[in-house]
Amino acid sequence: MAEVPERTHGTTGSQTIGPFFAFGLEYPRMHEVVPPQSPGSIVLGGTVYDGAGDPVPDSMIEIWSTDSDGSVPRLRGFLARDGRSFTGFGRAFTNDEGRYEFWTRNPGAPGDGAPFFAAVIFSRGLPSKLHTRIYLPGNDALLEADPLLSRLTAPERDTLVATRAPDGHLQHDIRLQGQKETVFLAFSN
Numbered sequence: 001m002a003e004v005p006e007r008t009h010g011t012t013g014s015q016t017i018g019p020f021f022a023f024g025l026e027y028p029r030m031h032e033v034v035p036p037q038s039p040g041s042i043v044l045g046g047t048v049y050d051g052a053g054d055p056v057p058d059s060m061i062e063i064w065s066t067d068s069d070g071s072v073p074r075l076r077g078f079l080a081r082d083g084r085s086f087t088g089f090g091r092a093f094t095n096d097e098g099r100y101e102f103w104t105r106n107p108g109a110p111g112d113g114a115p116f117f118a119a120v121i122f123s124r125g126l127p128s129k130l131h132t133r134i135y136l137p138g139n140d141a142l143l144e145a146d147p148l149l150s151r152l153t154a155p156e157r158d159t160l161v162a163t164r165a166p167d168g169h170l171q172h173d174i175r176l177q178g179q180k181e182t183v184f185l186a187f188s189n
Helices: 139-147 153-159
Strands: 039-049 060-062 089-093 099-105 118-121 128-134
Touching: 060 099, 089 099
Parallel strands: none
Antiparallel strands: 039 099, 060 089, 060 118, 118 128
16 A cells, blocks of 8 residues: 655635645746846736725736737746746736736737736635736727727726836736726636
8 A cells, every 4th residue: 555645735625715725836937927127028017906905915816918919829838937938928926915016028919809918816715716807008999999898888997907107017906896896707618
């Protein structure tokens, strides 16, 4: 009979995500989709808030995006950051103030739609991950014509569009519940 190794971590509840879901998910430079300060790089950052308006310090956010020309990255091996290859994928945990940050590029428009980051949020209290999008500000015609955004009210649309700082970086807060709750997307099987 094979010997079972001693457990080093306790199990987590199956009803919600966490609290120890970070084990095995972290890898070096996971939030650096591109190297910091490299040509064309920007910071996409924000804060995750709960329904009471308090920052959530233990969320995990994943993003996917097209490259600046709108092409979909086809590279494998996103866990290996080589400082050159653009995979379009990044993962970040929120800090004690609920803040997340990625070093990435402005995505290009995929076809006829407006450019966006696909984002997935994992957080305590959630029975499953949440899907949303983070759109780039600045091109109102593209945003108004986007197939998803055109079906939302103005306040709903505002929850999906980031703001641009003078240095070119993007700010986008994610609200899990309450007023100004971020629009989340449902997918059917």
